[in-house]
Amino acid sequence: MASSPDPGQWWRTAIIDIAPGTIRVRGYAIEDLIGAVSFPEMIWLMLRGDLPSADQAALLGAVLVAAVDHGPQAPSIAIARMAMTCGVGVNNAMASAVNALGDVHGGAGQQCMELYAAVDGRAGHGIALNAAAGAEIGARLLRREHVPGFGHRFHPVDPRAGRLLSLVDDAASRGAVGGRFAAIGRAVEEALAAAKGKRLPMNIDGATAVVLSELGFAPDEGRGLFILSRSVGILAHAMEQKAQGGRIKGPMPPGIAYTYDGAEPRALPRTTASAGGTTP
């Protein structure tokens, strides 16, 4: 006979404990946290179980600032604005936009963190970092993969990446982080340029992957943190679009044609299955 589940074990959490009149997050009373910790510090506490150092909080905060918005041409932002003109609520607009963040757009930081870890692993066996990056990139290109975190459809150099890397360099010079993943990111960029014969710049996902790997986050936390950051831009654009009005805005103005490359106009066959005949 199956034993009935222990109701006390149905949900288990080390994150929060509440009782009437009491809310404790990771052991800290919420009223002590409110007004005392910044939002990045609170995110760190939630995910990691303890408060970050000032350097750690500053680097996480920098990632959250960097990824917040990339304008109405970024699919995540465009989708929020389009959804808002379709008569849905802000929660629908935000969810629609967040759902576009994946392996190709905004979510590639997760795969990039895995890539950096793979290079780190290869280099751990007496192989120099540049050779390890070259081997890893070579293998991926052989499989005809896009290397996550590199290349941009718009920026020849992504201004967010250089700034984030320089913050990691500063923190590494103080011993606040190791600097290993900044070196790996740069080695990957060089290996990719050498293999492709053209520079494919580290993009925002590649740079946030450096910072978050330095800080010890897991790859899927990297994706989640990008989503947290971009949600701010998504909300701002949704609200701006709401204020501007507009109904059913598509991805481009109706006057701009798309390309139709289907069948030529043709007549329906005289006999169709639903008309009781057979299609020729």
Ligand SMILES: CC(C)(COP(=O)(O)OP(=O)(O)OC[C@H]1O[C@@H](n2cnc3c(N)ncnc32)[C@H](O)[C@@H]1OP(=O)(O)O)[C@@H](O)C(=O)NCCC(=O)NCCSC(=O)C[C@@](O)(CC(=O)O)C(=O)O
């Ligand atoms: C980002 C993009 C699709 C751009 O593509 P593109 O349009 O330039 O060109 P493609 O047609 O894909 O490739 C043309 C030629 O370059 C080669 N090639 C390009 N990238 C290559 C690469 N990584 N590894 C090997 N080869 C590559 C390709 O093999 C081909 O070579 P060939 O066949 O020889 O001609 C592409 O790089 C890519 O998938 N990256 C990896 C995924 C990634 O990191 N995603 C995050 C992007 S950041 C983001 O999402 C946030 C955003 O910034 C978004 C925004 O607003 O934009 C924001 O803040 O919202």
